[in-house]
Amino acid sequence: xxxxxxxxxxxxxxxxxxxxxxxxxxxxxxxxxxxxxxxxxxxxxxxxxxxxxxxxxxxxxxxxxxxxxxxxxxxxxxxxxxxxxxxxxxxxxxxxxxxxxxxxxxxxxxxxxxxxxxxxxxxxxxxxxxxxxxxxxxxxxxxxxxxxxxxxxxxxxxxxxxxxxxxxxxxxxxxxxxxxxxxxxxxxxxxxxxxxxxxxxxxxxxxxxxxxxxxxxxxxxxxxxxxxxxxxxxxxxxxxxxxxxxxxxxxxxxxxxxxxxxxxxxx
Amino acid sequence: xxxxxxxxxxxxxxxxxxxxxxxxxxxxxxxxxxxxxxxxxxxxxxxxxxxxxxxxxxxxxxxxxxxxxxxxxxxxxxxxxxxxxxxxxxxxxxxxxxxxxxxxxxxxxxxxxxxxxxxxxxxxxxxxxxxxxxxxxxxxxxxxxxxxxxxxxxxxxxxxxxxxxxxxxxxxxxxxxxxxxxxxxxxxxxxxxxxxxxxxxxxxxxxxxxxxxxxxxxxxxxxxxx
Numbered sequence: 001x002x003x004x005x006x007x008x009x010x011x012x013x014x015x016x017x018x019x020x021x022x023x024x025x026x027x028x029x030x031x032x033x034x035x036x037x038x039x040x041x042x043x044x045x046x047x048x049x050x051x052x053x054x055x056x057x058x059x060x061x062x063x064x065x066x067x068x069x070x071x072x073x074x075x076x077x078x079x080x081x082x083x084x085x086x087x088x089x090x091x092x093x094x095x096x097x098x099x100x101x102x103x104x105x106x107x108x109x110x111x112x113x114x115x116x117x118x119x120x121x122x123x124x125x126x127x128x129x130x131x132x133x134x135x136x137x138x139x140x141x142x143x144x145x146x147x148x149x150x151x152x153x154x155x156x157x158x159x160x161x162x163x164x165x166x167x168x169x170x171x172x173x174x175x176x177x178x179x180x181x182x183x184x185x186x187x188x189x190x191x192x193x194x195x196x197x198x199x200x201x202x203x204x205x206x207x208x209x210x211x212x213x214x215x216x217x218x219x220x221x222x223x224x225x226x227x228x229x230x231x232x233x234x235x236x237x238x239x240x241x242x243x244x245x246x247x248x249x250x251x252x253x254x255x256x257x258x259x260x261x262x263x264x265x266x267x
Numbered sequence: 268x269x270x271x272x273x274x275x276x277x278x279x280x281x282x283x284x285x286x287x288x289x290x291x292x293x294x295x296x297x298x299x300x301x302x303x304x305x306x307x308x309x310x311x312x313x314x315x316x317x318x319x320x321x322x323x324x325x326x327x328x329x330x331x332x333x334x335x336x337x338x339x340x341x342x343x344x345x346x347x348x349x350x351x352x353x354x355x356x357x358x359x360x361x362x363x364x365x366x367x368x369x370x371x372x373x374x375x376x377x378x379x380x381x382x383x384x385x386x387x388x389x390x391x392x393x394x395x396x397x398x399x400x401x402x403x404x405x406x407x408x409x410x411x412x413x414x415x416x417x418x419x420x421x422x423x424x425x426x427x428x429x430x431x432x433x434x435x436x437x438x439x440x441x442x443x444x445x446x447x448x449x450x451x452x453x454x455x456x457x458x459x460x461x462x463x464x465x466x467x468x469x470x471x472x473x474x475x476x477x478x479x480x481x482x483x484x485x486x487x488x489x490x491x492x493x
Contacts, residue, residue: 151381154398158380195398195416197378 002033004107004117005239006136006166010152012123014144015174015204018214019232020120021049023140025219026236028077028084032115035074037087037107039132040122041097044089051217052077052086061090064102070109079222085114095127100134107135116239125159133160139169140201145176145187154196170201172235177206202235203246204228275301278309284320284351291326295334299341306345320351329357369406369424379403379417399439408432408487418442419464427466430484432477436462441472448472 007020017040024036038046041060047053058073070087077084087110090097110117121132133139139160143153153171160169173189180186193200207228213220221232227247234244275290275298289298321342330338330353339350358366368388375393379385381400385393390407397403401417407429409421414435420442422429427444437455441448441464448464448471461477465484480487 151400155381155400158378158383158401161380195396197396 002111002113002115002117003138004111004119004136005138005140006119006121006132007140007142008121008129008132008156008160009123009142009149010125010156011143011149014142014149016123016142017045017049017120018210018220019140019142019172019174019204020046020118021214022219022221022229022232023236023239024084024116024118025050025080025221026233027116027118027239028080029221029233030236030240031083032240033083033113034116034118035085035087035110035114037110037117037119038089039098039103039119039128041089041128042091042094043122044091046120047075047086047088048217049214050077050086050219052088053217056088059088059090060106061093061097063087063106064098070106095122095131098131100130103131103134105135125155129156129159133163133166136163136166138167140172141169141196141198142172142174143192143196144174145181145189145192147187150187150192150195157196157198168198170199171196172201173203175206176203200246201238202231204231204235205247274305276305278305284322285348286322286324289323289325289328291328295328299337302338303341306342306348318347318349321348322351323353325353325355327356329359330355373405378413381417397438405429421464428484428486430463430465430480430487432461432463432480434461436464436474438464441474443472446470446472 007016007023009016020036024034027034036046036050037060038044039060040046047056052075055075058068060073062068063070063073074085074087076082077086107117107119119132119136122128141153141156141160143149157169160166171193173192176189177186181188189200189203205227207220207226209223209226210220210228213223220226220229223229231247234247237244273290275293277288279286279288289302323338335353338353342348342350370389372390372392373387375385375387375391376395378395379393379397379401381398384402384404385391386404388406391403391405391409393403393409393411393413396413397411397415397417397419399416402420403409403411403417404420404423406424407422407426409419409431411419411433413433415431415433415438417438418440419431419438421431422444425444427446429443431441431443437450439450443464443466446466462474463477463480464472464474465480467473
């Protein structure tokens with residue numbers, strides 16, 4: 001019996017889909033069987049980021065409405081033999097096409113076969129959010145060091161705390177620009193964590209390679225030299241229960257950083 | 268039939284006016300009848316004098332609002348008498364609960380996050396923060412052990428004496444009774460000092476050191492007020 005983790009943020013564009021894709025890939029690299037579920041019906045992206053768009057035949061709505069079995073709708077990622085699967089969202093319907101009850105059943109079914117079911121949540125707090133959260137056991141809240149993103153994260157955490165089946169949400173801070181934090185133009189990590197008062201799962205530095213990689217349909221995690229890749233791998237290990245220290249953000253400390261890089265590069 | 272040893276209504280004159288002790292063991296009808304009778308007897312005496320205030324002591328009798336109205340009307344009908352107060356030893360459970368709700372300190376341990384509203388009827392003791400976008404509302408005072416970064420509304424039923432105190436006072440808005448105040452548009456230094464907010468003599472909400480509260484609101488000093 002696996003675990004279902006919903007990745008949510010409230011605000012759009014903070015990196016939910018990227019985080020889902022990369023954490024899923026990182027967990028698969030660590031040898032876990034992972035299923036990614038895109039619940040952003042009508043605005044699906046996860047398949048694009050994963051580079052699996054052209055293999056979609058059936059989708060989430062087809063499964064929910066009983067037009068096909070879950071196994072048939074799942075898209076296998078050939079890069080990781082039998083470790084990573086994607087259940088894509090429908091592009092032709094909207095969020096109301098699925099009910100939270102259907103999602104609960106569906107995720108429950110997937111949990112039987114996979115170690116981790118990662119649910120990519122749409123932005124907002126309406127039906128789509130409710131669907132995504134319905135089947136989850138854990139939650140990861142993604143935010144960026146911006147006041148508006150933190151405000152929405154706070155709102156989402158409040159809503160998640162009301163869901164009794166979801167464990168205490170954990171926080172991922174995405175797109176940190178260390179030079180801006182240093183100059184005081186960006187919220188710093190401690191401030192955000194203190195404000196939201198939930199456990200910090202990881203931080204990811206802003207990295208242009210992430211955009212490049214997702215445009216190519218290859219999660220950044222596959223490139224072991226990138227900063228963001230290491231950050232995602234660390235988060236995946238923390239999900240598995242390992243204790244991994246937070247990455248150094250400062251660009252100046254190249255020494256420490258390259259040591260870290262080397263350490264992970266060897267693995 | 269009426270063979271009463273003691274009268275149901277006893278009158279006493281004090282310097283504040285008239286005190287009527289109404290027996291609480293007889294029936295309401297008997298009481299009204301006797302009251303009417305007694306007041307009628309005394310009516311003629313100095314009927315042109317100034318208004319005399321009457322205090323009713325009704326012991327362990329419960330009066331419904333309707334009965335209370337009736338009593339007041341009866342006494343008011345006697346020219347220069349007017350009921351000032353009705354003092355009863357009993358109240359309904361509902362009233363008691365309402366009274367309790369309005370005077371108790373409700374302690375809540377949580378973080379009031381964006382979009383959440385925490386509403387209590389009495390005083391609020393919040394063990395946690397109020398984040399921006401979150402709201403706390405209390406009928407009485409608000410005490411926050413954490414940081415207040417959202418909206419706090421104390422004395423929401425019109426109590427202008429209510430105060431708001433917080434360990435870190437960085438609210439987006441403060442409201443006491445029907446007075447409102449908001450944070451300045453410029454950024455202020457975060458002070459490491461507990462602060463309180465109250466309505467000052469000019470009717471404005473001001474924020475000041477917590478220690479001043481004992482002078483400003485002496486009723487907060489000790490025992491719970493009734």
